[in-house]
Amino acid sequence: MEIQLNSLRKMVNDLIEQNKSLKAKITSLEDEILKIRAQYKFYLNKSATKGKNFNVIQEFIDSTNNKLSIITPYVDSTFVNFFIKINKLKDVNIQIILHDRQMIPNDRDDLLKGFDELQLNSLITKIYNSDSKMTILIQDDRRILICSTNLSKKDILETYNFIIVVEDPFLIERFKSQYEEQLPHFMRTGTF
Numbered sequence: 001m002e003i004q005l006n007s008l009r010k011m012v013n014d015l016i017e018q019n020k021s022l023k024a025k026i027t028s029l030e031d032e033i034l035k036i037r038a039q040y041k042f043y044l045n046k047s048a049t050k051g052k053n054f055n056v057i058q059e060f061i062d063s064t065n066n067k068l069s070i071i072t073p074y075v076d077s078t079f080v081n082f083f084i085k086i087n088k089l090k091d092v093n094i095q096i097i098l099h100d101r102q103m104i105p106n107d108r109d110d111l112l113k114g115f116d117e118l119q120l121n122s123l124i125t126k127i128y129n130s131d132s133k134m135t136i137l138i139q140d141d142r143r144i145l146i147c148s149t150n151l152s153k154k155d156i157l158e159t160y161n162f163i164i165v166v167e168d169p170f171l172i173e174r175f176k177s178q179y180e181e182q183l184p185h186f187m188r189t190g191t192f
Contacts, residue, residue: 072135076114079151
């Protein structure tokens with residue numbers, strides 16, 4: 001009987017130690033999750049926050065210092081003006097990959113006007129190659145904004161959409177790589 005009691009005590013003590021070890025692992029994993037979560041900011045466009053996503057995108061563009069790489073289906077004149085402004089004020093290198101004009105729906109005068117205004121600006125590099133259904137902005141190779149709609153004030157304000165801002169270096173490198181693949185070969189980094 002004594003042997004069985006000692007055996008049970010040992011099992012209880014082992015279980016208590018396992019429990020402590022598992023709790024420590026859980027705490028460590030929770031801390032890791034919080035660190036990862038801190039690298040992302042999520043924004044939803046709801047009726048209560050109408051305009052917030054528009055402001056988030058505008059602030060993201062305005063805070064660019066050197067380089068802004070963009071993939072988007074379409075862009076309206078509001079955003080073209082944001083690009084021109086930061087290019088003039090800060091000499092920001094802007095490169096945009098978007099749909100060609102014939103892909104713009106005929107009833108979207110705002111997008112047609114934006115495309116035409118973008119065409120007139122020789123300081124912004126334009127590449128017509130996008131098959132993207134969403135918008136990705138890479139700011140100074142250190143932050144990424146992903147938006148579920150195109151760069152149109154109307155669409156951002158009137159539709160349900162989300163935005164994620166990412167500062168995770170690993171994901172930034174992945175998105176930069178994806179962006180590079182959209183460029184013509186002669187424009188890719190490391191090619192001449």
